[in-house]
Amino acid sequence: MAKDKAFIPNKKVENKTTDIPPVLNDIKTLSFKEYQKYPEIITLPEPFKYVDQVITKAYIKEVTGAEEEEYNTPQNKENFGRLVTSICSACITQFNEDITPQRFQQKPIEWREIIRSMPMSDRDYLLFCIYILSEGTEIELKDVTCPNPSCRSRGFIVDIKEQGVRYLEKPFEPFEITIPKGYKFKDKIYNKVKIGTSTGIMQERVFPLFAQSPSKADTLTMASCIDTIYNDKNDAQKFNMDVARSLTKADRTVIMEAISESTVGIELIVDMQCKCGRQFPTLVTVTDFFVRW
Numbered sequence: 001m002a003k004d005k006a007f008i009p010n011k012k013v014e015n016k017t018t019d020i021p022p023v024l025n026d027i028k029t030l031s032f033k034e035y036q037k038y039p040e041i042i043t044l045p046e047p048f049k050y051v052d053q054v055i056t057k058a059y060i061k062e063v064t065g066a067e068e069e070e071y072n073t074p075q076n077k078e079n080f081g082r083l084v085t086s087i088c089s090a091c092i093t094q095f096n097e098d099i100t101p102q103r104f105q106q107k108p109i110e111w112r113e114i115i116r117s118m119p120m121s122d123r124d125y126l127l128f129c130i131y132i133l134s135e136g137t138e139i140e141l142k143d144v145t146c147p148n149p150s151c152r153s154r155g156f157i158v159d160i161k162e163q164g165v166r167y168l169e170k171p172f173e174p175f176e177i178t179i180p181k182g183y184k185f186k187d188k189i190y191n192k193v194k195i196g197t198s199t200g201i202m203q204e205r206v207f208p209l210f211a212q213s214p215s216k217a218d219t220l221t222m223a224s225c226i227d228t229i230y231n232d233k234n235d236a237q238k239f240n241m242d243v244a245r246s247l248t249k250a251d252r253t254v255i256m257e258a259i260s261e262s263t264v265g266i267e268l269i270v271d272m273q274c275k276c277g278r279q280f281p282t283l284v285t286v287t288d289f290f291v292r293w
């Protein structure tokens with residue numbers, strides 16, 4: 001999330017005429033203020049399985065100096081994925097009715113592992129909710145500049161309570177898509193993949209790559225959401241970074257669009273209205289609140 005454009009939820013889900021995967025039909029949208037009834041009890045936009053239960057709810061607390069000391073480390077500042085893991089580990093107090101960090105007192109690592117294996121959508125959503133708990137729904141965007149050349153106003157405030165939250169009521173079901181060209185291997189063509197969901201473990205791996213090159217981050221995002229590539233005859237090959245890299249631009253675009261269409265959580269693109277009259281879209285982030293740069 002944040003500075004990573006790869007994870008901007010894509011709004012243009014409609015206009016698909018044929019074979020809409022069920023998961024896309026299952027995604028619902030409500031405004032943030034309708035969706036988020038209580039500031040401290042968070043309904044997760046993507047329920048996920050943990051051992052024998054489906055986790056749908058998280059309880060959060062505000063950031064205090066103690067949490068800040070815990071997560072504001074040089075290593076976390078270099079890797080936003082790890083930063084999200086640390087903030088969530090410190091500020092989530094419970095999942096559902098009985099899963100608490102105290103339960104893992106002997107093994108604090110396991111609490112962190114649940115946070116790492118959570119869907120990326122939930123982690124990003126929780127980060128916003130932890131921010132909102134102390135600052136409210138108005139977010140200051142210090143670095144945003146009006147694109148009107150005769151204005152160039154800098155610094156805007158957006159209120160995200162009218163922003164949409166895309167959510168699922170049950171865990172994400174991987175769905176199949178067909179790609180236009182396909183992967184060629186030993187005279188065979190493989191042109192179908194199943195899109196799954198990405199987790200915090202992947203977010204931790206993707207972020208450092210994104211700083212190097214967005215294409216590299218796309219390659220890893222694809223490899224993290226897809227297990228195998230196959231064809232109508234059910235021949236299958238393992239889908240890994242080499243396969244992702246060997247696909248054509250057209251195939252990669254189709255896959256990245258499917259991943260972005262199936263991403264849930266708060267819509268991060270906001271239509272800004274400058275006092276000069278210019279309207280422009282901008283990306284909302286809350287990173288600066290958490291990090292002392």
Ligand SMILES: [Zn+2]
Nearest residue numbers: 146151274276
């Ligand atoms: Zn302006």
